[in-house]
Amino acid sequence: MLPAFSTLIDLLAHNAEAHTDRAAVVVAGGTHTHAMLYEAVQRQAAALAGMGVKPGDRLVLLAGNRTEVLVLLGAAAWLGAILVPLNLRLSPAEMAQQARDAAPAVAVIEAQCETLWQAAWPAGMPGVSTVVLGAAAGPTPACPGPPCAPAVPRQDAPGLGVVMLYTAAVEGHARGAVLAQSQLTASARQIGRVWSLGVDDRWLGVLPLFHAAGIGLSLALLAAGGACVLLPRFDPAAAVASIDDHHITVCATFAPMLGAMLDAAEASGASLASLRVCMGLEPASVLERLALLCPGAHFWSAYGQAEVSSMVCLGLQRERPGAAGRAVAPSQVRVQDAAGQPLAVDVQGEIAVCGPTVFMGYWDAATQSPFKPADPWHRTGDLGRIDEDGWLWFIGRAAHKQLIKTGGENVYPAEVEQVLLEHPAVAEAFVFGQQDERWGEAVHAVCALKAGVSVSEVELIAFVEQRLARYKRPQSLRFMAAPLDRGA
Structure with a gap:
């Protein structure tokens, strides 16, 4: 214990x-x-x-x-x-x-x-x-x-x-x-x-x-x-060398790190025999390679966020492929409706967390202290359902929390849209995420230009990269006539 x-x-x-x-x-x-x-x-x-x-x-x-x-x-x-x-x-x-x-x-x-x-x-x-x-x-x-x-x-x-x-x-x-x-x-x-x-x-x-x-x-x-x-x-070759040199037992990664490490292990002949716990969000193809190369390593799915001190759901991937794990006691996880009422088994709603790992609140610069709503159930802004065996299935993000998760980093469409709108040629901007085999999700954008002006996709993407972290730049940017279709 x-x-x-x-x-x-x-x-x-x-x-x-x-x-x-x-x-x-x-x-x-x-x-x-x-x-x-x-x-x-x-x-x-x-x-x-x-x-x-x-x-x-x-x-x-x-x-x-x-x-x-x-x-x-x-x-x-x-x-x-x-x-x-x-x-x-x-x-x-x-x-x-x-x-x-x-x-x-x-x-x-x-x-x-x-x-x-x-x-x-x-x-x-x-x-x-x-x-x-x-x-x-x-x-x-x-x-x-x-x-x-x-x-x-x-x-x-x-x-x-x-x-x-x-x-x-x-x-x-x-x-x-x-x-x-x-x-x-x-x-x-x-x-x-x-x-x-x-x-x-x-x-x-x-x-x-x-x-x-x-x-x-x-x-x-x-x-x-x-x-x-x-x-x-992160260097794949150095990572696999460390696993063998230091007898690493626990490894957690963001996509596409694990795939790169398996490539490096195969190239160098590293055994990775000491690994027993691996965790992350990886496609099935990477997990199949892991099972072949490291039969003693068990891959765990997880759900968590900064506001709940890391992970609050964990589960062996092989037991329920596609699920995000089960709540780790004494933390509690439920799915609720917009009024904060718990929903029945397999009904989709917003994921909420209650327990000793839930944060104090968001920082209020004016009072120089954290502020948190009185409700003990933290609204995560994520959508999911819980099956009859208590496994959480992540579905997406709630309307009030537009978020793109790319390579383990959070990108909020609103902040990218705000930067695009600062360009003198842009009249409207819509940023969204799409599933990506390598990064999990990738950032994409659609823009409407002001009358009589022009700008290229390359120029606008470079404009964003100059003002935000590189991982927040759109991987692609399309132009459409105003008003934009927000369902693009």
């Missing part, structure tokens, strides 16, 4: 005592034990406190997968602060908007991301201390300062926000979903129990730590006393 931790500090302190010399984080620079990780968190908390970081302050982070990300998360938990990891694939304009909304006290920027940050804030972010992470990898304080952290973590820490992930765009701008420590630890325990995680398990950290899945799986492995093997970026 996995321990029940109310805070991240409880988790880290337990590991430092129970699994002192076992690996906690493995990176190119070496292996860092649970004791080393906990010590680094305390030193980092001291350094941040010395810089004046207070409970509730936000720490913006722009970095890849490295040990310091987990150290900063632990230090934020110690102080009652909130870590705000930004997506590295954002455009400078998007990055500036999210950082402005978070109003941080400190910005921690990886050296190789400085150019991107400077493009977002050419003159620096007013009133914000900026710390640059160097090339050295290891659980060392990212922020210098005197050791003056509180002797013990805040006692009210379980209910305090500790991480904020930007998602759920409204009016063209993403909102920050705030998660409390108790919500993250509850999610880690739920995942660990379903997969029977233990001290010998190791997770291949190819999912970015600025995503809920990356953070959630890291904490699930740490909560079990296992280890996270972090790769700075």
Whole structure:
């Protein structure tokens, strides 16, 4: 039975005592034990406190997968602060908007991301201390300062926000979903129990730590006393080499990563024999290849989002192909109508989640606190049905949540449409998603031009790419006469 931790500090302190010399984080620079990780968190908390970081302050982070990300998360938990990891694939304009909304006290920027940050804030972010992470990898304080952290973590820490992930765009701008420590630890325990995680398990950290899945799986492995093997970026050959070299047991991917890894494994002769848990959204052809190459690996389907601290439904794909799993207790998942009333078996409606992993609410920049409706059932904005055996079947998105999921990233049509309408030649714009074998879904657009002007498809797509993250650009763009048919 996995321990029940109310805070991240409880988790880290337990590991430092129970699994002192076992690996906690493995990176190119070496292996860092649970004791080393906990010590680094305390030193980092001291350094941040010395810089004046207070409970509730936000720490913006722009970095890849490295040990310091987990150290900063632990230090934020110690102080009652909130870590705000930004997506590295954002455009400078998007990055500036999210950082402005978070109003941080400190910005921690990886050296190789400085150019991107400077493009977002050419003159620096007013009133914000900026710390640059160097090339050295290891659980060392990212922020210098005197050791003056509180002797013990805040006692009210379980209910305090500790991480904020930007998602759920409204009016063209993403909102920050705030998660409390108790919500993250509850999610880690739920995942660990379903997969029977233990001290010998190791997770291949190819999912970015600025995503809920990356953070959630890291904490699930740490909560079990296992280890996270972090790769700075996804490279199929490096990923399969890591699986064999470090005896990886858990691997989660976004499409089309798993297919590329299987190609690399076949080319190199890697056995991947240690894998026992794989998870993601993959086409049947990739799953067939996985079964042939890795007969000992079980593929799990899942359903979740940032607002529910990662996954709340899990299920073995072979037991119910096409389903998204079953609710992981004590989280509850139901399908409901527009009035919030539960629907019968196999009736389509909006997916709602209730339980200990549901977030605190969306960040309100005006009050500098999260705001959440009183209803304990979180409306996910996704449509689905639940069969007689309790399996959830994802169908699509509700009308109020137009979303395209491409390669694991969220694209909200409204934000792409808004940018297209900024072009002087565009009168109307309609952005939509279509099924895609490689990416899951792909972004497409239809535009109506103003009278007497012209612009090419290539020019408009480039216009979007200059203002938004590259994955948000349309894969194709067609021109039609106004008014546009929104059912295009």
